[in-house]
Amino acid sequence: MNGVELFLLGRTLMKIGEDALPEPPGGSRRYPGSARNVLIAAGDIAFHPGTTVGEIAARTGLPQSQISTAVARLKEAGAVTTALDPADRRRTLIRPAGRPSARVAEVRSTDVHDALVAALGGEPDPAHLAELTAALDVLARHLLSPDVPPQD
CATH class of the missing domain: 1.10.10.10 (Winged helix-like DNA-binding domain superfamily/Winged helix DNA-binding domain)
Incomplete structure (x- = not known):
């Protein structure tokens, strides 16, 4: 993987994350x-x-x-x-x-399953979805430390 591919992967992951977030009260508009x-x-x-x-x-x-x-x-x-x-x-x-707050708890507890399924173009093979979910867990464990602020 090169820097461009990593950057594009990051943008794709951000879009999936945004799609996974529950709508705010009153809708996003x-x-x-x-x-x-x-x-x-x-x-x-x-x-x-x-x-x-x-x-x-x-x-x-x-x-x-x-x-x-x-x-x-x-x-x-x-x-x-x-x-x-x-x-x-x-x-x-x-x-x-x-x-x-209740809203913060709702956002933090939202599962990404449906957003991943949509990003993969429909209901994927369960083994493929499990592999992808496990890979995301590994990335999160290694790259998202609560003690280190996100890089600008």
């Missing part, structure tokens, strides 16, 4: 922006609690307006809390919520 931006913002906030929209935008490379929308969605879902910065009351600090 209610919210501008993508689930991808929300997840990028959520990941950044998890590794940088007490951050600001501007700081998230600088670290992720996403426009501040998209981060603001993502933070609003996360706040509505109960995934983050916000408070005025006591040192500078013009700034709002964003932190992960103390406990996962």
Whole structure:
């Protein structure tokens, strides 16, 4: 595998992941922006609690307006809390919520089976699906460490 193939595989996996996410209340049209931006913002906030929209935008490379929308969605879902910065009351600090909300629990518990089946073009051979699921588990175990922030 070369860098281009790895990049394209990553994009394919992101699309499958997005397809696996349950719709937000009111449907996806209610919210501008993508689930991808929300997840990028959520990941950044998890590794940088007490951050600001501007700081998230600088670290992720996403426009501040998209981060603001993502933070609003996360706040509505109960995934983050916000408070005025006591040192500078013009700034709002964003932190992960103390406990996962029902929406956060729903998103985290969503299975990817149906999205994988759709990506494979219909109901695949069960052995093929099991092999693919096992390969994804191996990648996750080796590449997704809770102690290491995602790379920008």
